[in-house]
Amino acid sequence: MKAFVVEKVGEDEFVSDVQDIKTPKCEENEVVIKVTYSSLNYKDALSAMGNPGITKNFPHVTGIDVAGTVYESTSPIFKVGERVLVTGYDMGMNSNGGHAQFVKIPASWVARIPDSVSDKEIMTFGTAGLTAALSVNELIENGIKPESGDILVTGATGGVGSIAIAILSKLGYTITAISGKKERVEFLKKIGANEVISREEFEEESTKPMLSEKYSGVIDTVGGKILANALKQVKYDGIVTCCGLTSSFELNTNVFPFILRGVRLIGIDSVECKLEKKQAAWEKLASRWKINSLNTIVNEISLYEIKSAYELLLSGKAVGRYVVKIKE
Template identity: 50%
Template sequence: MSITHFKAMLVTENTDATFSREIINRELTALPEGEVLIQVKYSSLNYKDALSASGNKGVTRKYPHTPGIDAAGIIVKSSNGKFHTGDEVLVTGYDLGMNTSGGYGQYIRVPAEWIVKLPENLSLRESMIYGTAGFTAALSVYKMIHGGIKPDAGNILVTGATGGVGSIAVSILHKLGYSVIAATGKAEAKEMLLQIGAKDIILREELNDQSGRILLKGNWAGVIDTVGGNMLATALKSTNYGGSVTCCGNVASPELLTSVYPFILRGITLYGVDSVMCPMDLRLELWSLLANEWKPLQLEQNVEEVSLDGLDKKIDLILQGKLQGRTIVNLDL
């Protein structure tokens, strides 16, 4: 193989316990052992990527490190019979970008069992508009639907609706005929949320109940929560009888202070959503849905494409809670 070096973001821990990010030419031999070598064409930016890129030891234990929990590209070399040179594939979840060199480099080397062949009707670029955020949104919607919540059940609340998971959840639910109320702290984002499928918006201050009441008026047939904390606790107390709530994030807080009453008096169900270790059979089913029946008409809306060099500023913005929609990374730029 002629390639010996590739362009990558490298995060380094400094002697004063700070962390720095730079774009370097990295040696191919620096990649971990694995069955499949992939030339990465696109990656995406998720909150977890920003944590890894800023030195969060809860995400990435050892530095120097190349983040990027998502990657889509073309197989260069494979020792596994399921995959062949030239196959278009994607990888999300597992250990990619956490402690395994990730998608913010032009090459990754990973185990075959992490890899999904790119579904028909989905491009490499589109797969990274989804990325882990879109896949998590799909898994959340899937669990809510399998909890028995149909489009005619009533309003569905989506929290953190301008973020990656939330915005794609809004779009998918709209495509499937649900009535979506989008919760956000950004009043200026109302027009964008309406364009991607929200029926209306609600400001997050209205979902921060401090009354101490065990139950609130039922407003939601289902909830896709992406933020955690008191917003999730408030949503639980205001979900209708028999409703389904999914939980996938902790950007507001990892703590959940609630009571048993929403569960034993209204019979609601709270589903935990983990996209990292999602079983491969369900993973393949969801990617097929995202490529076909669940693919939003507005998938390209509110998407910004950047190079590796342009990624640094976006990482800071997502950590500050100021990034809207999806940011994808073109590794060829």
Template identity: 55%
Template sequence: MNHSFKALQIIESADKQYTRAIVQRAIADLPVGDVLIKVHYSALNYKDALSSIGNKGVTKQFPHTPGIDAAGIVAASDSPAFKVDDEVIVTSYDLGMNTSGGLAEYISVPAKWIVKLPTGLSLKEAMIHGTAGLTAGLCVNALINHGLKPEQGKVLVTGSTGGVGTLSIAILAKLGFEVVAVTGKPEAVEFLKQIGVSEIVSREALDDQSSRPLLKSIYTGVIDTVGGNILATALKSLTYGGSAAICGLVASAELHTTVLPFILRGNTLFGIDSAECPMSLRESIWQKLASDWKPTDLTILAKEITLEEVPAQLDLMLQGKAFGKTIVKL
């Protein structure tokens, strides 16, 4: 297959400046992979925004095509696990980081990165979830497996207007949980209520500066995407036997706390990784996202743009002005 395809490309100049352009690439220039996929939809994530400004912690070599999410149809396969015309999902691993990513009409990837599209999800719906939905599902799964039930009380979601936060809220609301969202964006309040939030608290309210090791018990569960003192405050506010799932560091990678929430209230802290989680767990979560955990109306969680609109949307993400999910129709 020798024809060219359209892709977003990040180009590094001699003076370490980075520009974004929509270019034509050749399929022959893609990395060698077991499966060639014609991408129908991708989704924007903060890692894509970081890659687009040359963050070497995400992408080391340029020119590069970002996009850590992709959903599409198999165009060619050397793997017995996948055949031409199979509908598939690829998220995380190295896609879009140092491997040419989903913000392009084609990707070439190892078979071990691919999940078959589960019954109950369209390719578009799979990308409304994307890495963010998979991560949210892993968080919810950890809390429920620990024993979290709707009747036990409130569940707190930090970073509620980001992709993981948005999907976490939608999944929890579908399962009957009372969800409290943390946000500093007044313009997002109506959106958060629409997707299932029952109470909204400000960032300032979750930024305790008192140095007290424990606060009033409020939340039976926490899904945290921001880290730092907001996470520390949330941990101090868990009820007895409560649990928290953490998956991000938007505010800070540091966590200053004490052991007291854990040894006096029997709390549990789960670390969530969606990049390298085992395929068996990954497939299990996708099955749940396609069935019992599927929000009633996924389309209200995301807006759809074209590849040409991606650079401007990446700027909004970097400025902290985006909320909800953005999917890209290829």
């Protein structure tokens, strides 16, 4: 079968390309998925670079998302021909991922694709869409309503940010987006942002422990100074979700937003969260949260275009979502 393979050729040297490798076979309580679509995520790009925090086993097939049909199954839960998807867990990290024509997966990682969405649509969402949905759900579950006030979305042109904006817009929220890409202001407004603030402006250091209340909720995808400054501007009883670190893994803040305004900071993990929680999020994305701007957000590529797309992701130049169409 064809697969996008990363190989370690030196102490800190890695090469990647499309190769012919052996098609996997089912073992106990596993399924082999015939892949139709996968997607690209920042974690995939790090894996392709040999980041030891992501992948330690080489040669390695990247791809933490996959959609397709069950080709072979030793599980009583899944039958051959069923449409399924997998996001997260160890797939594409230290076990081979979805950038291949076939992928072998433990049955406990597999979810069914809702009938109302195509394989391409579910992969346009992918891990980014799942993370966005989990983030939006935390705002709603904690009482943040459209009338509560503006929602701030950071890293707005990325996969999580752009899908979060589109979902929030459909649900009637007013959205302020932060982006470092001035040329993408119209794109952000097209998918639902009401206002766009430059990253440089928002990232400016403030020595004040608190700032004026502006946002009822925040969906943060970047961490660092942007998250620290956002916390200072959240309204009383506001909710902030955190799911990424593309700006920085560090957070230098103070306790005042938490003890004076009752702000809650909630971490979002879409990798190891329970399968039931993932399935519930997929059902929402396929129905009442299904967004109309998916075609605006998505870039479709082939296995042979993955390497150049990784370069865009790592350089911060990627916009929206990248889906990988897997040909037979």
